[in-house]
Amino acid sequence: MRRLSGNAAVFVLSAALVGAIGWLEGTRPGGLSLPRLTAGLVTLDLLIRAGVFTIILVGLNLLMGYAGQVSLGQAAFYGMGAFFSAIFTVKARQVGIPLTLSGAWWWPWVVMGLGAALVGGFAYLIGWVILRLRGHYLAMATLGLGVAVFIILRENLGLSRLDLTGGFDGVVGIPRLRVGTYPLWPLHRYFFLVWSFALAAVALGLNIVDSRLGRALRAIHHSQVAAETLGVNVPRYKAQIFATSAALAALAGSLYAHFQAAVVPATFGFVPSLELVLMSAVGGMASIWGAPLGALAILLLEELLRTRLRLLLPGTGGELEAVAFGLLLILVLLFWPRGLAGRASGPLRRPIPTGGAGQSVRPAGVPRA
Amino acid sequence: MRRVGSGGPHPPPEEAVRTATEQAIGVRQVSSPRRSLPAGQWLGGVLVLLVIGLVLWGRRHGFGLADYLQFLVDGLQAGAIYTLVALGFVVVHRVTGIINFAQGAFVMLGPMVTITIYGRGWPLPPAVRLLLAAGLAAGLTAVVGVAVYRLAVHPARGASLLTRIMITVGAYVALQGVALLLWGPRSYVLPAFSTLQMADRTFLVGDVLFKAQSLWIWVTAGVTLALLALFFERTILGKAMRACAADRLAARLVGVRVDTMATVAFGLAAVLGAVAGIVVGPLTRPAYDMGLEIGLKGFVAAVMGGLVSFQGAVAGALLLGVLETLWAGVTLAGFKDLFAFVVLILVLLVRPHGVAGGEEEVGGS
Numbered sequence: 001m002r003r004l005s006g007n008a009a010v011f012v013l014s015a016a017l018v019g020a021i022g023w024l025e026g027t028r029p030g031g032l033s034l035p036r037l038t039a040g041l042v043t044l045d046l047l048i049r050a051g052v053f054t055i056i057l058v059g060l061n062l063l064m065g066y067a068g069q070v071s072l073g074q075a076a077f078y079g080m081g082a083f084f085s086a087i088f089t090v091k092a093r094q095v096g097i098p099l100t101l102s103g104a105w106w107w108p109w110v111v112m113g114l115g116a117a118l119v120g121g122f123a124y125l126i127g128w129v130i131l132r133l134r135g136h137y138l139a140m141a142t143l144g145l146g147v148a149v150f151i152i153l154r155e156n157l158g159l160s161r162l163d164l165t166g167g168f169d170g171v172v173g174i175p176r177l178r179v180g181t182y183p184l185w186p187l188h189r190y191f192f193l194v195w196s197f198a199l200a201a202v203a204l205g206l207n208i209v210d211s212r213l214g215r216a217l218r219a220i221h222h223s224q225v226a227a228e229t230l231g232v233n234v235p236r237y238k239a240q241i242f243a244t245s246a247a248l249a250a251l252a253g254s255l256y257a258h259f260q261a262a263v264v265p266a267t268f269g270f271v272p273s274l275e276l277v278l279m280s281a282v283g284g285m286a287s288i289w290g291a292p293l294g295a296l297a298i299l300l301l302e303e304l305l306r307t308r309l310r311l312l313l314p315g316t317g318g319e320l321e322a323v324a325f326g327l328l329l330i331l332v333l334l335f336w337p338r339g340l341a342g343r344a345s346g347p348l349r350r351p352i353p354t355g356g357a358g359q360s361v362r363p364a365g366v367p368r369a
Numbered sequence: 370m371r372r373v374g375s376g377g378p379h380p381p382p383e384e385a386v387r388t389a390t391e392q393a394i395g396v397r398q399v400s401s402p403r404r405s406l407p408a409g410q411w412l413g414g415v416l417v418l419l420v421i422g423l424v425l426w427g428r429r430h431g432f433g434l435a436d437y438l439q440f441l442v443d444g445l446q447a448g449a450i451y452t453l454v455a456l457g458f459v460v461v462h463r464v465t466g467i468i469n470f471a472q473g474a475f476v477m478l479g480p481m482v483t484i485t486i487y488g489r490g491w492p493l494p495p496a497v498r499l500l501l502a503a504g505l506a507a508g509l510t511a512v513v514g515v516a517v518y519r520l521a522v523h524p525a526r527g528a529s530l531l532t533r534i535m536i537t538v539g540a541y542v543a544l545q546g547v548a549l550l551l552w553g554p555r556s557y558v559l560p561a562f563s564t565l566q567m568a569d570r571t572f573l574v575g576d577v578l579f580k581a582q583s584l585w586i587w588v589t590a591g592v593t594l595a596l597l598a599l600f601f602e603r604t605i606l607g608k609a610m611r612a613c614a615a616d617r618l619a620a621r622l623v624g625v626r627v628d629t630m631a632t633v634a635f636g637l638a639a640v641l642g643a644v645a646g647i648v649v650g651p652l653t654r655p656a657y658d659m660g661l662e663i664g665l666k667g668f669v670a671a672v673m674g675g676l677v678s679f680q681g682a683v684a685g686a687l688l689l690g691v692l693e694t695l696w697a698g699v700t701l702a703g704f705k706d707l708f709a710f711v712v713l714i715l716v717l718l719v720r721p722h723g724v725a726g727g728e729e730e731v732g733g734s
Binding site for chain 2: 072135136144148151270321324325326327328330334
């Protein structure tokens with residue numbers, strides 16, 4: 001494949017870049033550091049968060065850009081992963097796990113894998129039914145799912161006596177990850193870890209796109225009926241990709257939990273779900289490389305809004321961010337639907353206008369005369 | 370796929386014409402039992418079982434008849450609010466084929482603008498001031514609704530369904546952000562309509578407590594429904610909008626300006642949302658983020674009614690209000706908002722066309 005070699009080159013380049021940044025921050029040669037080189041804009045903290053979002057976005061792009069299935073509740077899976085890790089490491093004793101297990105260095109890693117697998121399995125079951133819906137209905141159903149998970153997390157899973165999720169306040173004191181006695185902690189080590197996962201997710205995504213599953217997804221996106229007619233098992237493929245995207249989001253959630261050492265439900269509500277969609281749109285939904293690009297672009301923009309705009313418009317804080325996100329989402333979709341990494345012929349390309357007055361709003365399903 | 374805008378297979382033309390005709394002359398689709406009856410009955414059965422289950426569960430708490438009547442009254446009050454919001458979804462969806470995710474923002478703008486204008490202290494009697502503020506708020510929200518359509522939705526009319534969905538979502542986020550910018554994160558107080566103070570009048574009928582504001586809500590909802598019916602039945606504009614809902618192409622062929630009708634639909638939906646927000650305002654302490662929850666519930670109600678039928682939306686909204694109140698009464702109060710989504714998923718899975726809906730393409734690209 002022609003594109004594959006290009007992808008491989010970009011992949012190696014990204015890995016080298018990650019290595020260089022990690023090395024720079026780890027050793028600080030001659031007092032140089034990332035914030036100093038970028039006037040305080042880019043920090044390791046930002047890059048780690050970008051890596052976490054990249055993992056989610058790879059799944060989301062496969063789901064939305066390739067399979068054409070909207071998800072406005074992706075942060076729910078992210079939150080489920082984060083809280084799974086938080087609960088089974090911090091509150092291990094309350095859920096009946098002996099200290100010999102929960103004290104071992106490999107325990108958080110097991111929890112992380114288990115969380116991703118369970119969330120993926122849950123999404124597979126949900127996806128089998130929910131993805132029967134299409135268009136607006138699917139959008140609303142996933143939005144509803146996201147809000148429902150958020151409420152359940154906020155309400156202590158309905159088991160207020162156990163106090164597992166900590167209600168509004170969340171869980172604090174999540175341990176850092178380590179391998180044996182080697183802690184993955186000063187930020188630059190964790191940066192390596194997160195971006196290893198992120199690049200692995202990108203590689204996975206690139207492989208899925210060019211696999212049988214990827215071709216099936218594009219067929220479903222183009223026309224579900226045609227795909228079915230050709231023998232594509234539509235519900236199974238949709239559920240599979242939904243589960244994959246959920247498992248990736250859960251993994252990202254675990255990584256986030258061990259990074260922040262604290263999780264609160266508000267991080268995984270409605271607006272974060274939309275932030276993910278915005279990142280996906282800006283990076284280019286129909287592209288795997290859009291995932292890291294979109295995450296970086298939006299986080300940088302956020303940082304710019306937070307630090308620079310406050311100087312211009314004193315007295316404004318996070319409010320402006322929300323306005324900017326909404327407007328940006330609209331503008332990107334209207335004028336730049338392919339995003340940063342878009343190709344000329346992505347699945348989301350704008351339709352060719354067909355004749356003057358004929359292109360006003362039309363009822364779905366009413367054939368053109 | 371691209372030519373029909375939102376994609377999906379073309380139904381056979383004759384079926385589409387029949388559908389359009391039936392919709393235009395208002396025939397409910399009871400004549401096709403294959404589609405509407407079994408699933409509808411099934412869903413009805415599930416809902417009845419749900420009610421019985423909840424009532425029996427409530428017995429464990431020792432609830433008596435008075436408690437259930439109280440749930441009914443509170444539920445009908447919530448249902449009246451959901452009705453107004455749901456009608457906003459239905460109007461926009463019928464005329465433009467779009468689900469307007471920004472509907473919740475209209476619900477939030479209504480009371481917030483009202484409170485701001487009311488608090489300006491114009492030298493008028495308080496009651497007049499409140500009425501004026503409410504009227505101005507509804508008008509301003511209508512302008513916002515029209516702006517959302519003209520600036521965001523209309524330019525994307527040729528784009529994929531996915532794009533159009535996310536554009537209205539973006540509009541919601543932007544409006545909520547503007548509200549946060551203008552009013553900050555704190556919640557506000559809208560005075561009760563009958564006392565013009567925070568405290569509201571209440572009265573007991575038997576053992577059931579009625580709030581004066583509930584009466585305002587019911588009266589407003591009733592009057593709004595009547596006005597809407599008059600508008601769609603008796604005015605040229607209303608009839609033209611119904612023509613668009615039935616068949617946009619045919620409507621255009623007979624000279625209806627489809628884009629204008631879509632603009633009017635957004636304005637109308639915004640007014641409905643604003644009115645809902647204003648009348649419920651004294652009961653909820655309005656804040657910038659109140660729109661999401663109430664908007665989603667309005668959508669659930671609209672879906673229960675099939676998204677195209679006004680009667681269905683009213684029935685769905687009242688049912689949702691009552692069931693939800695019952696649910697919150699017998700389970701955890703914090704789980705109240707969960708119920709709507711359980712119902713949503715249930716309804717969508719059993720019958721994506723809703724309970725009373727007609728033919729509606731569910732597919733997307």
